[in-house]
Amino acid sequence: MKKQRSNNRRPGGGRTGGARGQGQKIAGGAKGNPGGRGEASGSLPSRERAAVAAAAERPASARPAARAGSSVHEAAMAGLPVVKNDEVVIDIIGMNHDGEGVGRVEGYTLFAAGALPGEKARVKVLKTKKQYGYAKLLDVVEASPDRVAAPCPIYDKCGGCQLQHLSYDAQLAWKRQHVVDVLERIGKLRVAGGAPGAGASAGGSGAAGAAAGTAAAAGQAAADAARAAEHAAGGDHAVVVRPTIGMAAPWRYRNKAQVPVGVIDGALVGGFYARGSHRIIDMETCLIQHESNDDVISRVKAIGRRLGITAYDEETGQGLLRHVVVKVGFRTGEMMLVLVTNGDRIPREDEWIAAIREELPAVVSICQNVNTRQTNVIFGDVTRVLWGREVIYDYIGDVKFAISARSFYQVNPIQTEVLYGKTVEYAGLTGQETVIDAYCGIGTISLFLAQHAKRVYGVEIVKEAIEDARVNAKLNGMNHVTFEVGASEDVIPAWKEQGIEADVIVVDPPRKGCDPHLLDTIIKMKPERVVYVSCNPATLARDLRILEDGGYRTVEVTPVDMFPHTVHVECCALIERSK
Numbered sequence: 001m002k003k004q005r006s007n008n009r010r011p012g013g014g015r016t017g018g019a020r021g022q023g024q025k026i027a028g029g030a031k032g033n034p035g036g037r038g039e040a041s042g043s044l045p046s047r048e049r050a051a052v053a054a055a056a057e058r059p060a061s062a063r064p065a066a067r068a069g070s071s072v073h074e075a076a077m078a079g080l081p082v083v084k085n086d087e088v089v090i091d092i093i094g095m096n097h098d099g100e101g102v103g104r105v106e107g108y109t110l111f112a113a114g115a116l117p118g119e120k121a122r123v124k125v126l127k128t129k130k131q132y133g134y135a136k137l138l139d140v141v142e143a144s145p146d147r148v149a150a151p152c153p154i155y156d157k158c159g160g161c162q163l164q165h166l167s168y169d170a171q172l173a174w175k176r177q178h179v180v181d182v183l184e185r186i187g188k189l190r191v192a193g194g195a196p197g198a199g200a201s202a203g204g205s206g207a208a209g210a211a212a213g214t215a216a217a218a219g220q221a222a223a224d225a226a227r228a229a230e231h232a233a234g235g236d237h238a239v240v241v242r243p244t245i246g247m248a249a250p251w252r253y254r255n256k257a258q259v260p261v262g263v264i265d266g267a268l269v270g271g272f273y274a275r276g277s278h279r280i281i282d283m284e285t286c287l288i289q290h291e292s293n294d295d296v297i298s299r300v301k302a303i304g305r306r307l308g309i310t311a312y313d314e315e316t317g318q319g320l321l322r323h324v325v326v327k328v329g330f331r332t333g334e335m336m337l338v339l340v341t342n343g344d345r346i347p348r349e350d351e352w353i354a355a356i357r358e359e360l361p362a363v364v365s366i367c368q369n370v371n372t373r374q375t376n377v378i379f380g381d382v383t384r385v386l387w388g389r390e391v392i393y394d395y396i397g398d399v400k401f402a403i404s405a406r407s408f409y410q411v412n413p414i415q416t417e418v419l420y421g422k423t424v425e426y427a428g429l430t431g432q433e434t435v436i437d438a439y440c441g442i443g444t445i446s447l448f449l450a451q452h453a454k455r456v457y458g459v460e461i462v463k464e465a466i467e468d469a470r471v472n473a474k475l476n477g478m479n480h481v482t483f484e485v486g487a488s489e490d491v492i493p494a495w496k497e498q499g500i501e502a503d504v505i506v507v508d509p510p511r512k513g514c515d516p517h518l519l520d521t522i523i524k525m526k527p528e529r530v531v532y533v534s535c536n537p538a539t540l541a542r543d544l545r546i547l548e549d550g551g552y553r554t555v556e557v558t559p560v561d562m563f564p565h566t567v568h569v570e571c572c573a574l575i576e577r578s579k
């Protein structure tokens with residue numbers, strides 16, 4: 001993507017102001033709007049880490065909203081250098097897990113959404129806590145060379161993406177640096193070339209972010225050399241963190257859209273909830289969504305308006321159409337449309353179906369899901385096929401998958417193939433191995449591994465996912481794969497008791513990481529290799545420390561960018577049994 005330098009903050013922001021000293025107080029101001037979240041640090045000097053870590057310990061939902069009077073009072077009582085509504089100019093020295101810029105006023109940490117590392121920014125304090133506070137970006141006084149103009153016209157309102165204002169190279173470098181930071185800080189691991197200044201850092205000072213992509217490659221070469229030297233010397237090992245594998249074209253990558261439906265000025269609309277609210281904003285295009293999904297949603301809304309279909313109203317519980325869900329098979333082009341409705345009966349159902357079939361020939365499955373509960377959960381329990389097939393098909397690599405209305409399927413199929421390819425590479429399969437895939441979902445990784453293994457066992461806690469996994473194994477003629485429903489921490493010890501031994505164990509847990517009992521079982525089962533696929537570097541680092549203490553050695557970690565322009569960091573780690 002062409003990098004556009006900009007001195008302006010994100011769309012809708014103010015102008016570039018004049019330079020002022022770091023942390024210089026400007027004025028008290030009008031009422032602020034409390035908001036923002038803070039989580040684990042990425043790329044921060046050690047001084048900030050304690051404050052950021054403290055913020056990370058509490059989930060956003062548990063953090064109380066600021067109360068205007070008490071916030072100012074508390075800040076004054078605590079002797080903080082700023083109080084609510086102060087305006088200050090600060091240097092942004094890092095970016096936290098939520099993509100918020102991190103700055104300091106006399107050692108006090110402020111998080112400001114939209115500000116980038118290396119920038120000087122004028123911000124207004126929204127909320128103060130004892131160790132850190134939140135501020136609103138008013139002006140970028142000095143812009144980072146990594147700042148780009150976000151191409152999405154609704155970026156500021158939507159909240160689905162958090163990093164569109166950061167160049168893609170710098171996003172990748174920041175994700176790698178975030179992994180390095182947590183491995184060192186939480187995992188207490190030594191990262192080859194991971195010390196400050198040696199690796200890529202979009203969160204470093206000033207121009208460090210600009211050179212981040214190149215620095216990543218240079219840091220990597222240094223890392224490889226360091227690792228080879230250590231091996232030769234037989235010394236303490238260092239983990240290699242590879243550069244983040246990004247997308248050649250990091251847009252339009254999502255295969256699934258779930259759009260809430262509502263009414264604006266009497267017309268049926270669908271799009272997204274405005275940031276921090278349940279107000280629906282109409283949207284015609286989403287730049288990270290496959291174009292076909294945009295097209296289907298736009299036409300379905302138009303057909304709904306033509307037929308006088310009512311939209312569900314969250315407050316009154318009245319109205320019919322709640323969500324439009326669309327899935328597309330990137331390889332096959334097949335599409336599924338799911339109308340989530342507040343009730344069984346769809347008025348003029350035949351006309352709906354006829355219009356969709358005529359206008360959208362790629363749609364091979366039209367389903368209805370009924371959800372009459374007053375809840376934020378999208379799907380209800382009952383799904384029926386209105387027309388066409390129950391499933392669409394798609395491929396990851398050479399493996400074919402049947403995807404139903406409710407199946408979980410990775411949303412970025414291009415990068416899923418990259419991630420699973422890395423998993424297979426780290427598993428080091430020759431065709432003779434027995435592999436266990438813990439937290440297997442619908443068996444995507446299991447079947448990918450099964451192409452290269454003697455036997456694969458998959459375990460997953462959701463019964464429907466295991467049913468899908470078995471269907472998919474059959475679809476691919478793979479009868480050397482066994483799936484079982486249950487908690488990995490219960491089923492795998494039972495397998496061990498039954499005499500099942502694994503050469504390789506693959507884990508792909510949810511954000512909270514692996515259950516300690518499972519890690520204990522892995523250590524006792526002594527597989528040669530463990531491959532850890534993680535959507536949360538912090539819990540990955542925590543679990544790697546447990547495996548290291550249990551006689552394993554983390555060899556290499558590769559971040560894979562599954563969700564460009566968002567703060568989500570996915571990675572794959574190779575862990576070997578120490579000799």
Ligand SMILES: C[S@@+](CC[C@H](N)C(=O)[O-])C[C@H]1O[C@@H](n2cnc3c(N)ncnc32)[C@H](O)[C@@H]1O
Nearest residue numbers: 439440441444460461462486487488508509510
């Ligand atoms: C990150 S997903 C991975 C899914 C799959 N490996 C994939 O790539 O599509 C984590 C999965 O773990 C499942 N899960 C959560 N807790 C579990 C547990 N204790 N034992 C087994 N599976 C669990 C979830 O239902 C979910 O399908």
